Amino acid sequence: MEPIIQMKNIEKHFGSVIALNGVTIDFYPGECHCLLGDNGAGKSTFIKTMSGVHKPTNGEILFEGKPMHFEDPRDSINAGIATVYQDLAMIPLMSVSRNFFMGNEPVKRIAGIPFFDHERANETTMAEMRAMGINLRGPDQAVGTLSGGERQTVAIARAVHFGAKVLILDEPTSALGVRQTANVLSTVDKVRKQGIAVVFITHNVRHAMAVGDRFTVLNRGKTYGTAARGEITPEELQDLMAGGQELATLEGSLGGTV
Amino acid sequence: MSDTSSADERIKQISSLRSALIRPELGGIVGIIAVFTFFLLFAFDSGMFSAQGVMNWSVVSAQFMIIAVGACLLMIAGEFDLSVGSMIGFAGMMIAVFGVSLGWPMWAAILITFAICIAFGALNGYIVVRTGLPSFIVTLATLFILRGFTIFIPQTLERKTIIGGIREAAEGDWLAPIFGGKILTGLFQWLGDIGVISVFARGNLKGQPVVDGIPMLIVWALGLVVVGHIVLTRTRFGNWIFAAGGDAQAARYVGVPVNAVKIKMFMFTAFCATVFAVCQVMEFGSAGADRGILKEFEAIIAVVIGGALLTGGYGSVVGAALGALIFGVVQQGLFFANVESSLFRVFLGVILLLAVILNTYIRRMITGER
Numbered sequence: 001m002e003p004i005i006q007m008k009n010i011e012k013h014f015g016s017v018i019a020l021n022g023v024t025i026d027f028y029p030g031e032c033h034c035l036l037g038d039n040g041a042g043k044s045t046f047i048k049t050m051s052g053v054h055k056p057t058n059g060e061i062l063f064e065g066k067p068m069h070f071e072d073p074r075d076s077i078n079a080g081i082a083t084v085y086q087d088l089a090m091i092p093l094m095s096v097s098r099n100f101f102m103g104n105e106p107v108k109r110i111a112g113i114p115f116f117d118h119e120r121a122n123e124t125t126m127a128e129m130r131a132m133g134i135n136l137r138g139p140d141q142a143v144g145t146l147s148g149g150e151r152q153t154v155a156i157a158r159a160v161h162f163g164a165k166v167l168i169l170d171e172p173t174s175a176l177g178v179r180q181t182a183n184v185l186s187t188v189d190k191v192r193k194q195g196i197a198v199v200f201i202t203h204n205v206r207h208a209m210a211v212g213d214r215f216t217v218l219n220r221g222k223t224y225g226t227a228a229r230g231e232i233t234p235e236e237l238q239d240l241m242a243g244g245q246e247l248a249t250l251e252g253s254l255g256g257t258v
Numbered sequence: 259m260s261d262t263s264s265a266d267e268r269i270k271q272i273s274s275l276r277s278a279l280i281r282p283e284l285g286g287i288v289g290i291i292a293v294f295t296f297f298l299l300f301a302f303d304s305g306m307f308s309a310q311g312v313m314n315w316s317v318v319s320a321q322f323m324i325i326a327v328g329a330c331l332l333m334i335a336g337e338f339d340l341s342v343g344s345m346i347g348f349a350g351m352m353i354a355v356f357g358v359s360l361g362w363p364m365w366a367a368i369l370i371t372f373a374i375c376i377a378f379g380a381l382n383g384y385i386v387v388r389t390g391l392p393s394f395i396v397t398l399a400t401l402f403i404l405r406g407f408t409i410f411i412p413q414t415l416e417r418k419t420i421i422g423g424i425r426e427a428a429e430g431d432w433l434a435p436i437f438g439g440k441i442l443t444g445l446f447q448w449l450g451d452i453g454v455i456s457v458f459a460r461g462n463l464k465g466q467p468v469v470d471g472i473p474m475l476i477v478w479a480l481g482l483v484v485v486g487h488i489v490l491t492r493t494r495f496g497n498w499i500f501a502a503g504g505d506a507q508a509a510r511y512v513g514v515p516v517n518a519v520k521i522k523m524f525m526f527t528a529f530c531a532t533v534f535a536v537c538q539v540m541e542f543g544s545a546g547a548d549r550g551i552l553k554e555f556e557a558i559i560a561v562v563i564g565g566a567l568l569t570g571g572y573g574s575v576v577g578a579a580l581g582a583l584i585f586g587v588v589q590q591g592l593f594f595a596n597v598e599s600s601l602f603r604v605f606l607g608v609i610l611l612l613a614v615i616l617n618t619y620i621r622r623m624i625t626g627e628r
Binding site: 083090091092101102103115116 | 497504509567
């Protein structure tokens with residue numbers, strides 16, 4: 001299988017700080033690739049490089065085999081790379097339907113003047129939400145009334161609806177309760193089965209293990225390599241994330257609960 | 259899938275009262291009913307509801323409406339413009355300087371004034387989005403800069419701060435009547451002739467109706483409200499206005515050109531202020547350096563009464579228009595009812611406070627915050 005996106009030897013420097021020091025990862029369609037790492041490991045910088053927010057200092061990005069140079073997020077969105085950020089996905093005061101089509105509003109021409117086609121937007125939104133298992137009171141329900149998990153799901157459904165080939169999820173489960181997390185993880189599973197490459201950023205090993213096909217651990221701007229499902233145990237992942245040793249001593253006192 | 263099987267048992271059905279409550283226009287509608295009830299009860303015989311009286315408060319309300327539409331869309335896009343009042347004074351003075359002092363044809367003076375003022379609006383917007391500073395501060399600076407120029411330019415050119423002779427200069431111009439003219443004059447003459455509205459009994463206006471047409475000011479106000487409302491609720495650009503004010507970063511992530519939207523709204527606010535100014539100088543026949551003082555706050559108050567949130571992302575043009583109407587009716591109504599006019603300011607302060615509290619409560623209802 002051909003990788004849809006290849007990140008080759010990506011380096012990113014912010015002044016004298018080296019945030020990424022040569023990271024190479026391939027992402028495949030229909031797979032959920034988990035990026036793990038502790039705070040400050042470079043996960044966010046890495047996905048921002050993928051989504052066009054940052055330009056890499058060195059290194060190459062190949063998208064469907066061709067080198068890509070993203071000038072801004074718009075370029076990567078047009079190429080089919082969608083990013084769902086943890087708390088910046090939706091606008092609470094706006095309706096679900098207005099949020100869903102934000103930036104991609106369907107248009108109906110009346111006397112040559114383009115109007116927002118609310119009817120089509122509402123129908124599509126309701127259908128998409130039902131498919132994702134969210135029951136809305138109506139398409140004009142404000143996003144603010146949805147739970148955190150539902151908002152993530154709406155954002156994911158939106159990205160998929162608008163033709164994302166690569167879906168980057170930035171810590172989608174970190175602020176969610178158990179049931180909401182389960183919903184988001186099952187959404188990730190549905191999306192992966194549609195042949196979309198999912199990049200799942202988390203620092204929770206159990207969430208990664210639940211849906212991941214491949215796992216890459218970042219630490220201090222470098223990668224510890226990529227393991228496929230079954231090649232690595234949760235304990236090994238946890239150790240890699242925390243840099244091994246320190247956690248081993250901690251774990252003694254916490255009884256392996258971390 | 260039928261509606262019943264898709265219903266979620268955890269979602270309470272909301273009452274129709276509650277869903278009516280979360281419309282942004284609610285405050286405005288309630289206010290209108292209260293204000294009209296009050297004045298119909300206490301000032302019915304004062305002449306406030308005669309043809310002349312109605313025209314009187316309609317014109318004042320229309321003035322508020324014109325600047326409220328601009329302020330409303332800008333506030334929903336998440337920004338303020340405190341330079342509206344200065345812009346009104348400045349625009350009026352530009353008309354006088356070009357049309358009278360420099361002797362340009364009036365249409366050219368009007369067009370160059372629009373161009374200059376909209377450019378200042380764009381500059382406001384550009385500085386705000388470039389620096390990321392609060393628009394409050396940036397436009398406060400513009401407030402002083404424009405007011406300064408409005409006094410300095412006529413002082414330098416004419417050694418005075420009021421320039422007259424605009425009506426004479428506009429005589430026979432093709433563009434000026436679009437701001438200073440009246441429509442439906444024939445209809446009003448006919449209404450006078452058949453006795454629906456009273457006519458002047460003597461003097462050189464003998465036989466003419468006391469209200470001889472709809473001023474273009476009112477036409478502009480209603481036109482701006484209708485266009486503003488349609489753009490906001492029925493176009494993609496309207497969705498971008500909500501998005502830019504609701505959460506600029508989230509909007510940028512999905513490709514909404516937030517900066518361009520905000521700059522355009524600053525330009526539109528400047529456009530509205532200029533429309534106000536041109537109508538005003540055409541009516542008065544002169545431009546004064548002190549015109550438009552405090553108008554920025556009156557516009558913002560009308561918008562807030564109309565249900566918009568000061569924090570952006572939520573509001574309604576129709577609501578803002580209702581706010582402007584309340585404003586105009588009360589200001590003129592107190593005059594008709596012979597109430598001390600200083601009490602109008604007390605009323606303003608109280609109603610502003612009530613509106614903001616109501617809006618905050620409504621916001622909690624929409625977003626489900628507790």
